[in-house]
Amino acid sequence: MAEEHPLVVAGDDVLLDEILRVAAAAGCEVERAPDLDAARGRWSRAPLVVLDEEAARAPNRLLRRNKVLLVCKGAPTPVTWERAFNTGSEKVLSLPDEESELIGAFADVVDGPARDDGVVIGVIGGRGGAGASVLAAAVAFRAERSGGGGLLVDCDPLGGGIDVLLAAERDRGPRWPELDLGGRVSMTALGEALPRKQCPSGSLSFVSYGREGRGPGPDAIEAVLSSGRRAGRTVVCDLSRCFGAETSAVVGLADLIVVVIPAEVRACAAAKQVLARLQPQATRIGVAVRGPSPAGLAPQEIADAVGVPLIASMGRERSLSMALDRGEFVLKHRGQLATAAADVLAAARGNLAGALR
Structure with a gap:
């Protein structure tokens, strides 16, 4: 079975570039989709889904799942939180302030579960x-x-x-x-x-x-x-x-x-x-x-x-x-x-x- 990569769903090209740069810094390969409809076939299989606000504007007709992050530019607004709720995002990350947390999410996929013998x-x-x-x-x-x-x-x-x-x-x-x-x-x-x-x-x-x-x-x-x-x-x-x-x-x-x-x-x-x-x-x-x-x-x-x-x-x-x-x-x-x-x-x-x- 082919290895599943995190799925990045982004409609904002500038924010997409930032997300891809962060993923590369974590050594993590990703798959991309421009919107939620295009993400349908990979939505449930991806170990992590990262959305931007542009993609989260559309109605979410996909099944709820764990490990969905919504990324925004600058401080989140009430609209940002509404879109996070509608897409089932478990966390909102603001770039660039919370870039390290996004790196950590991608690194978790690469490294797998934390071990207790280190x-x-x-x-x-x-x-x-x-x-x-x-x-x-x-x-x-x-x-x-x-x-x-x-x-x-x-x-x-x-x-x-x-x-x-x-x-x-x-x-x-x-x-x-x-x-x-x-x-x-x-x-x-x-x-x-x-x-x-x-x-x-x-x-x-x-x-x-x-x-x-x-x-x-x-x-x-x-x-x-x-x-x-x-x-x-x-x-x-x-x-x-x-x-x-x-x-x-x-x-x-x-x-x-x-x-x-x-x-x-x-x-x-x-x-x-x-x-x-x-x-x-x-x-x-x-x-x-x-x-x-x-x-x-x-x-x-x-x-x-x-x-x-x-x-x-x-x-x-x-x-x-x-x-x-x-x-x-x-x-x-x-x-x-x-x-x-x-x-x-x-x-x-x-x-x-x-x-x-």
Whole structure:
């Protein structure tokens, strides 16, 4: 059976162009009809019907149905509401003010029903050079490998670009400066546009800073994170310790924030400063401790020192730094980094929820 697309019934060419532009922004293909009579054959089958006021002027002889939207230019008038009632429209949307809601309606058709298994994870260093970016990438790769899909999001404007860590800086696809996002965005459309890093189990979508150009605003970050979570993705964000708008946007939405702390006394002191900024906003926080410790401190001792639950620990993988400098990001299946990434995923997905309360 052929896939059914939303039906746009519009008699005003200017408003039709606006509706089609919004649908394209959501990555949604539509069918068109100039009036209600021409829409008869597709009226009941379309997953969504969008009418303009010109089309709604005619008497409606079609059966009442759900998911009908009436779009108008500017503020709705009493006549607009009368036409909405006569056509059985469940909502009136005014353009351009409510464009984001119309994008959301089209995106709902593209992405399907919202899933409840998507999570957002933020990873931040307790001090500079803690290895947060590497752990964030490892968690995203592990999520992709374990099913459901991963999405790696660069939220550190001073990190040089997560694509460099992935050795994907020459890969085609938009970076933050090329993404014009606001409000809802379709994960299906976004996933098709973003660059992907190949891995043994498939490929990982990522959003990276570019070498130049502006970064994302909080609205753009929220759009990507919410879209990924709604689609059932594990969205992993590499966070900046500068605590700008990027970090704050993620912290307010994340299901789990992971603070990466080297097993050093001075790193504990630095991490406490980071935690003091995170705790008023974050819902759940855990630490991942990176050894070895020069003083022989155990991972649990580090976690106790900063007063946050331990969710993962990892030692040094001797070949990792050299591999990264060669432009190779290879996650060993049974390596300590892979194990730590699996522990972070388990915590984010609720398997260690009791330990984080």
